[in-house]
Amino acid sequence: MTAVPITDIKGVGTALSLKLAKLGIHSLQDLLFHLPIRYQDRTRIRSLGSLQIGEEVLIEGELKLSDVVMGRRRSLLCRLQDGTGQITLRFFHFNAAQKNALRPGVRLRAFGEVRPGGAGLEMVHPEYQVMSSGQTLAAPDQALTPVYPMTEGLTQVRMRNLVRQALAQLSSHDLPDYLPESLRQSRALPELQSALRYLHQPPPNADQQALLAGRHPAQRRLALEELLAHHLSLSRVRQQIQQQGSWAMPEAPELSQTFLQQLPFELTAAQQRVIAEIQQDLQRPIPMLRLVQGDVGSGKTLVAALAAVQVIAAGYQVAVMAPTEILAEQHYQNFSQWFATLNVDVAWLAGKVKGKQRKHQLEQIASGEAAVVVGTHALFQEEVAFARLALVVIDEQHRFGVHQRLSLREKGADGIRAPHQLIMTATPIPRTLTMSAYADLDCSIIDELPPGRTPVNTLVIADTRREEVIERVKQACTQGRQAYWVCTLIEESEALQCQAAEVTAANLSEQLPNLRIGLVHGRMKPAEKAAVMAEFKSANIDLLVATTVIEVGVDVPNASLMIIENPERLGLAQLHQLRGRVGRGSVESFCVLMYHPPLSKQGRERLAVMRETTDGFRIAEKDLQLRGPGEVLGTRQTGMMQFRIADLERDADLLSEVHLIAQPLHQHPKRVEALINRWMGSSESYAQV
Incomplete structure (x- = not known):
C-alpha cells in the first residue's frame, strides 16, 4: 500500500492531493496511518441538566426563544429546553432562512462544545438538525465519530469519506505488519489491520472510555510502533555518525591540573563524575554524542572547559556555540579568563564582530592559532573555516534550528571523521523525553549546586x-x-x-x-x-x-x-x-x-x-504534564516530535519496552527502514544532528 498513490481513491484529483500532501499523505498507507486525534461521542443524547463545561455533546430539545441581539457583534441567540435544564445556542454567522427555521416551538438536535456564557451555558455555532412537525430524527450514531488532524480546505466529513474508501481497499492490498508475531502474542497486541479498522471506525460495543483516554489496546499497539520507529530512526542516526569515526584524545592530567589550580573553588562531586564520563568518551576513536543536563548555575560551562582542555592538549580545536550574543559573550569572557594562564588563544565570533577584527579572527580560526572559538550562529557561516575542529560544544541546543547544528558538525568532518559533540542544557528534560527525543545521545546529569549557593x-x-x-x-x-x-x-x-x-x-x-x-x-x-x-x-x-x-x-x-x-x-x-x-x-x-x-x-x-x-527536574515533569512535549523541548520550530498517536506522558511506560524490542530488530535493516518510512516519512533528516 506504500506504493499505491492517493490519487487512486475516487474523488482525489490534483487539488485535493496537494492539500493531503500538506498532512504528509501521499499514499494509501499514509492515509490509513493518518489517525484520529480524538473522538466525538454522538452515540447518546445528553439531558441539558447534566452538561458540564468543556464537554462535546449531542443534545435535543425545544426552542423557547429566538432573538437577534446587538452586542459587540450581532448574533442570533436561541434558548433550548428539554425539561431538565436549558442552554443557549449562539450564531454569529446566519442568514434569513436560518433565522426563520430556528423559531420558537421547533424541536432540534445539536452537537457542539459546552461553554460558559453570559446567561448560563451555551454552544457557539453547533451542528444542528431541525425536526419538521411529525418527523423523528434517526437514532444517534452507533459508534464514536473520529476527529482527524486537518489542514485548510479539508473538512472532517471529506476526510472520513476518504478513510472509509481506503479501509475498503485494505483487504485487497498488502499492508505488512512489521512487529514480530511472537512480540504481539507475548504482549497481547492486536494485529495491524484490525487495529487500524478499529481506530478509524470504532464498533458500537467499543470501550469508549479507553478510546477517549487513548488507552485502548489498538491505540497502544500503534503508539508502541510509532515510538519504536522514532527510536530506531535516532539509533540509526547515531550509528551513521559513529561509523564515521573521530579523533581519540588521550587524557591530559598535567594541563587539567594546571587549569583546576587557578579556580577559586573546588569542583562538586557531580561535576567530577560528568567530567570523567566525557574524558572517557573523548579517548575513544568514535564521535562522542553526549547531553549534559544541569540546573541553572550547576557549573556546566566549567565541565565544557575541561573537555576543551583534553582536546587542546591533543592539538585540536574546540567550537563553543551559544544561542544569544549575551550568553556567547559571557562564555567568551569565562573561557578567555580560564585559558589565559594556559597561554591558549580564544577567538570570538558574533554578528557584531566586523571589519578588520572579523578578518583577524577568521584568520586565527583557519590557521588553528585560536584553539577555542566561541560564538553565536555566526560560526555556521560559509566563510568560517577551522583548521582542526574536533569538539563542538552546543549550549541550549534546542534553541538552534536543525540545519544550523548540522552545518557546524560538517565544519569539523574531514570527510572521514566527525567531531565529538557535547550538548548542554539548563532546561531539565524529563526522563521520558530524554529516552525518546534524545535517544541518540548519552546522558549526564549535574544534580548538585556548587557550595555557597543559596536557594x-x-x-x-x-x-x-x-x-x-x-x-x-x-x-x-x-x-x-x-x-x-x-x-x-x-x-x-x-x-x-x-x-x-x-x-x-x-x-x-x-x-x-x-x-x-x-x-x-x-x-x-x-x-x-x-x-x-x-x-x-x-x-x-x-x-x-x-x-x-x-x-x-x-x-x-x-x-x-x-x-x-x-x-x-x-x-x-x-x-x-x-x-x-x-x-x-x-x-x-x-x-x-x-x-x-x-x-x-x-x-x-x-x-x-x-x-x-527549585528542583528543575520536578518542574520539568510538571511542565510536560501541563504543556506537552512540543512546548517543553521548544521543538515547535524544529519540526521534531510531532507524534501522530503516541503521547510521551501517557505512553511513558512503553518507552522501556521500545528499548527492548529495538535490539533484535536491528538485525533486520529492511524492516527497520520500512517502519521508519511508515511513521516518519522524510522527516527523519532532522535527526542528522
Missing part, C-alpha cells in the same frame, strides 16, 4: 499589591543589592513587549527617583544590550527592567531580587530559567511572581509548583 525564596503575589513590591525593590537596592524587573506580555508581538518594558521602566523611574534604572529588550541592537548588561554587572545599575531576553546565562552574583510580572503567561521551564538569574551569590535571594487575578486552575497549579520547589 531562592519564591513568593506569589497579586498585582493589586504592586506598591508593596516596589517598596521591597527600593529597600533591597538601598542596601546595596541589585534587582531585575521582568515584563512579559501575552502578545507574540516583540514591539508590544518592548513598549511594555519601556513604559514600566519610565513608571518605575518616577516612583524610585533615587535608583539607577536600566532597560534591555529584544529590539535593542546587540551592542546596546551588551553595554547595559555590562553596566548592570559592574553595579552601575541598581534595577534592570527587561523582557525575557535575560533568561539564559546572565551571571550577576549581587542581584538578589527578581520581580516577574504576569508569570502565568510563561511556561514553567522559562520561569525556572528566569529565577535562576538570582541566588548566584551567597546572599538570601527572592523571586516575586506578580500575577494578574483571577488565575485559571492551571495558572494556580503552575505557580504553586514554582513556590514549592
Whole structure:
C-alpha cells in the first residue's frame, strides 16, 4: 500500500492531493496511518441538566426563544429546553432562512462544545438538525465519530469519506505488519489491520472510555510502533555518525591540573563524575554524542572547559556555540579568563564582530592559532573555516534550528571523521523525553549546586499589591543589592513587549527617583544590550527592567531580587530559567511572581509548583504534564516530535519496552527502514544532528 498513490481513491484529483500532501499523505498507507486525534461521542443524547463545561455533546430539545441581539457583534441567540435544564445556542454567522427555521416551538438536535456564557451555558455555532412537525430524527450514531488532524480546505466529513474508501481497499492490498508475531502474542497486541479498522471506525460495543483516554489496546499497539520507529530512526542516526569515526584524545592530567589550580573553588562531586564520563568518551576513536543536563548555575560551562582542555592538549580545536550574543559573550569572557594562564588563544565570533577584527579572527580560526572559538550562529557561516575542529560544544541546543547544528558538525568532518559533540542544557528534560527525543545521545546529569549557593525564596503575589513590591525593590537596592524587573506580555508581538518594558521602566523611574534604572529588550541592537548588561554587572545599575531576553546565562552574583510580572503567561521551564538569574551569590535571594487575578486552575497549579520547589527536574515533569512535549523541548520550530498517536506522558511506560524490542530488530535493516518510512516519512533528516 506504500506504493499505491492517493490519487487512486475516487474523488482525489490534483487539488485535493496537494492539500493531503500538506498532512504528509501521499499514499494509501499514509492515509490509513493518518489517525484520529480524538473522538466525538454522538452515540447518546445528553439531558441539558447534566452538561458540564468543556464537554462535546449531542443534545435535543425545544426552542423557547429566538432573538437577534446587538452586542459587540450581532448574533442570533436561541434558548433550548428539554425539561431538565436549558442552554443557549449562539450564531454569529446566519442568514434569513436560518433565522426563520430556528423559531420558537421547533424541536432540534445539536452537537457542539459546552461553554460558559453570559446567561448560563451555551454552544457557539453547533451542528444542528431541525425536526419538521411529525418527523423523528434517526437514532444517534452507533459508534464514536473520529476527529482527524486537518489542514485548510479539508473538512472532517471529506476526510472520513476518504478513510472509509481506503479501509475498503485494505483487504485487497498488502499492508505488512512489521512487529514480530511472537512480540504481539507475548504482549497481547492486536494485529495491524484490525487495529487500524478499529481506530478509524470504532464498533458500537467499543470501550469508549479507553478510546477517549487513548488507552485502548489498538491505540497502544500503534503508539508502541510509532515510538519504536522514532527510536530506531535516532539509533540509526547515531550509528551513521559513529561509523564515521573521530579523533581519540588521550587524557591530559598535567594541563587539567594546571587549569583546576587557578579556580577559586573546588569542583562538586557531580561535576567530577560528568567530567570523567566525557574524558572517557573523548579517548575513544568514535564521535562522542553526549547531553549534559544541569540546573541553572550547576557549573556546566566549567565541565565544557575541561573537555576543551583534553582536546587542546591533543592539538585540536574546540567550537563553543551559544544561542544569544549575551550568553556567547559571557562564555567568551569565562573561557578567555580560564585559558589565559594556559597561554591558549580564544577567538570570538558574533554578528557584531566586523571589519578588520572579523578578518583577524577568521584568520586565527583557519590557521588553528585560536584553539577555542566561541560564538553565536555566526560560526555556521560559509566563510568560517577551522583548521582542526574536533569538539563542538552546543549550549541550549534546542534553541538552534536543525540545519544550523548540522552545518557546524560538517565544519569539523574531514570527510572521514566527525567531531565529538557535547550538548548542554539548563532546561531539565524529563526522563521520558530524554529516552525518546534524545535517544541518540548519552546522558549526564549535574544534580548538585556548587557550595555557597543559596536557594531562592519564591513568593506569589497579586498585582493589586504592586506598591508593596516596589517598596521591597527600593529597600533591597538601598542596601546595596541589585534587582531585575521582568515584563512579559501575552502578545507574540516583540514591539508590544518592548513598549511594555519601556513604559514600566519610565513608571518605575518616577516612583524610585533615587535608583539607577536600566532597560534591555529584544529590539535593542546587540551592542546596546551588551553595554547595559555590562553596566548592570559592574553595579552601575541598581534595577534592570527587561523582557525575557535575560533568561539564559546572565551571571550577576549581587542581584538578589527578581520581580516577574504576569508569570502565568510563561511556561514553567522559562520561569525556572528566569529565577535562576538570582541566588548566584551567597546572599538570601527572592523571586516575586506578580500575577494578574483571577488565575485559571492551571495558572494556580503552575505557580504553586514554582513556590514549592527549585528542583528543575520536578518542574520539568510538571511542565510536560501541563504543556506537552512540543512546548517543553521548544521543538515547535524544529519540526521534531510531532507524534501522530503516541503521547510521551501517557505512553511513558512503553518507552522501556521500545528499548527492548529495538535490539533484535536491528538485525533486520529492511524492516527497520520500512517502519521508519511508515511513521516518519522524510522527516527523519532532522535527526542528522
